[in-house]
Amino acid sequence: MPPDSLITKKLKSNIKASCSSCGLRELCLPVGLDEQEAGTLDHLVSQRHKIWRGEHLHRAGLDFHSLHVVRTGFFKTYVLQEDGREQVTGFHMPGEVLGLDAISADTHTCNAVALEDSEVCEIPFAKLEGIGRTIPSLMHHFHKIMSREIVRDRGMLLLGGMKAGERLVAFLLNLSHRFAKRGYSPLEFNLRMTREEIGSYLGLKLETISRAFSRLQEDGFINVNNKHIRLNDIDHLRRQYGNSSCE
Amino acid sequence: MPPDSLITKKLKSNIKASCSSCGLRELCLPVGLDEQEAGTLDHLVSQRHKIWRGEHLHRAGLDFHSLHVVRTGFFKTYVLQEDGREQVTGFHMPGEVLGLDAISADTHTCNAVALEDSEVCEIPFAKLEGIGRTIPSLMHHFHKIMSREIVRDRGMLLLGGMKAGERLVAFLLNLSHRFAKRGYSPLEFNLRMTREEIGSYLGLKLETISRAFSRLQEDGFINVNNKHIRLNDIDHLRRQYGNSSCE
DNA sequence: ATCTTATTTTGATTTAAATCAAATTAGAGT
DNA sequence: ACTCTAATTTGATTTAAATCAAAATAAGAT
Numbered sequence: 324m325p326p327d328s329l330i331t332k333k334l335k336s337n338i339k340a341s342c343s344s345c346g347l348r349e350l351c352l353p354v355g356l357d358e359q360e361a362g363t364l365d366h367l368v369s370q371r372h373k374i375w376r377g378e379h380l381h382r383a384g385l386d387f388h389s390l391h392v393v394r395t396g397f398f399k400t401y402v403l404q405e406d407g408r409e410q411v412t413g414f415h416m417p418g419e420v421l422g423l424d425a426i427s428a429d430t431h432t433c434n435a436v437a438l439e440d441s442e443v444c445e446i447p448f449a450k451l452e453g454i455g456r457t458i459p460s461l462m463h464h465f466h467k468i469m470s471r472e473i474v475r476d477r478g479m480l481l482l483g484g485m486k487a488g489e490r491l492v493a494f495l496l497n498l499s500h501r502f503a504k505r506g507y508s509p510l511e512f513n514l515r516m517t518r519e520e521i522g523s524y525l526g527l528k529l530e531t532i533s534r535a536f537s538r539l540q541e542d543g544f545i546n547v548n549n550k551h552i553r554l555n556d557i558d559h560l561r562r563q564y565g566n567s568s569c570e
Numbered sequence: 571m572p573p574d575s576l577i578t579k580k581l582k583s584n585i586k587a588s589c590s591s592c593g594l595r596e597l598c599l600p601v602g603l604d605e606q607e608a609g610t611l612d613h614l615v616s617q618r619h620k621i622w623r624g625e626h627l628h629r630a631g632l633d634f635h636s637l638h639v640v641r642t643g644f645f646k647t648y649v650l651q652e653d654g655r656e657q658v659t660g661f662h663m664p665g666e667v668l669g670l671d672a673i674s675a676d677t678h679t680c681n682a683v684a685l686e687d688s689e690v691c692e693i694p695f696a697k698l699e700g701i702g703r704t705i706p707s708l709m710h711h712f713h714k715i716m717s718r719e720i721v722r723d724r725g726m727l728l729l730g731g732m733k734a735g736e737r738l739v740a741f742l743l744n745l746s747h748r749f750a751k752r753g754y755s756p757l758e759f760n761l762r763m764t765r766e767e768i769g770s771y772l773g774l775k776l777e778t779i780s781r782a783f784s785r786l787q788e789d790g791f792i793n794v795n796n797k798h799i800r801l802n803d804i805d806h807l808r809r810q811y812g813n814s815s816c817e
Numbered sequence: 818a819t820c821t822t823a824t825t826t827t828g829a830t831t832t833a834a835a836t837c838a839a840a841t842t843a844g845a846g847t
Numbered sequence: 848a849c850t851c852t853a854a855t856t857t858g859a860t861t862t863a864a865a866t867c868a869a870a871a872t873a874a875g876a877t
Contacts (some may be wrong), residue, residue: 412724466716480657796873821876822876827869835862845853
């Protein structure tokens with residue numbers, strides 16, 4: 324085979340997906356499917372898409388027809404308020420599903436942008452509902468995923484009564500937990516988002532986030548080096564700040 | 571038929587449900603089903619339950635097997651934090667589904683308590699998934715309901731940047747909108763919850779809620795008489811405070 | 818109805834976070 | 848490597864909401 328054609332194929336932005344051989348199977352939709360069923364999924368997840376840093380996966384107001392699972396990279400979702408302010412609604416890492424909000428009205432309710440070069444698997448929603456009818460465990464798992472999203476979002480409400488430092492710790496513990504599930508260190512990681520984006524998500528201003536970071540470092544709980552974070556005493560953080568680390 | 575037996579039947583706390591003749595059909599799960607399909611639902615929604623004011627429908631940590639649709643009345647959901655504080659996670663009126671959060675881990679993640687004498691329809695979740703397989707439109711509508719819940723919860727994040735008065739208005743507009751959909755006045759209604767519960771839900775203290783009410787009345791936007799609220803200029807409120815009135 | 822408890826309102830004060838401002842540092846693009 | 852822009856840190860000040868406190872009102876229970 325001429326190497327050129329191979330390269331060309333690999334560089335194409337739409338790549339044939341393969342659930343059956345995907346490393347994300349334990350986190351993604353196919354969880355718990357047997358081999359034959361996972362094979363069926365290879366038809367479901369028709370394509371992979373490369374989304375470059377700064378590129379949008381979808382925008383609020385656009386028609387919805389596919390969910391997307393993050394395969395590699397990191398996404399932010401946000402909405403623009405009437406006054407033009409950007410409100411961050413979530414951060415999304417490999418294995419997490421984007422677009423669940425759009426099912427409600429067949430329209431995307433938020434914008435999704437890649438915070439680093441990323442890949443997503445496209446799942447046409449109509450196909451998912453169709454195949455789900457023949458693979459009940461797939462449908463059931465999908466329901467769990469939607470439900471988990473509800474739990475996760477509702478968890479944000481719990482930040483209501485917390486002060487800045489506590490919110491930030493809760494946020495870091497949550498990231499830590501999600502990194503751990505993906506095989507990365509729960510103690511040391513790089514933030515993909517800015518202080519302003521964290522602030523928007525947590526309902527705080529960027530200066531407050533910066534001060535909270537400084538304070539947590541002063542107190543020895545964490546080490547901050549720009550975007551690089553190290554949690555020095557994660558158990559103490561969990562005890563001190565409550566255990567909203569789980570999704 | 572002896573009238574006695576009829577009465578006895580009606581007073582039982584578990585009442586045979588009938589979706590096909592229910593006034594809530596336009597809001598509830600059976601939306602858009604034809605007559606035969608709605609008939610099938612009468613098997614799905616096995617029972618109605620009376621829940622007295624102050625009684626719990628479910629508690630966090632308990633096993634999940636059924637969703638519940640509010641038929642009459644009003645519910646509050648909440649979680650207890652480690653420090654014993656109660657965090658309100660939502661208010662729920664007729665036609666709204668309770669328990670969607672519990673699908674995720676087959677365990678309820680919150681407590682649900684009736685704020686007035688209420689009735690709910692019980693929907694065993696396994697049955698719903700089963701019947702959904704034969705009635706795709708039912709399954710699809712269920713997905714929309716779950717998705718709407720995600721949108722609704724995420725909408726709470728948008729309160730992040732607002733101040734007390736704005737949050738309260740957003741809350742009132744949201745209630746107004748939901749009352750209107752149920753055929754009640756969008757301009758005048760009775761709150762079922764206390765200032766403290768509103769505050770908990772909005773991330774504010776009860777004194778702040780009280781002051782915000784007073785201020786809105788001073789400014790002529792609303793009339794407050796204890797739990798009775800009248801919105802004097804709803805369009806102005808919508809313009810001034812943004813339109814987070816929709817679910 | 819009356820008593821008792823829970824809820825609400827309002828005021829005075831404190832506190833945490835927002836805002837305003839400026840210097841510093843990091844990072845993307847060439 | 849260099850430039851320019853974006854992001855971060857830190858300080859000073861203001862502001863909104865929390866807290867503390869007490870009185871007034873409403874709602875349940877008997």
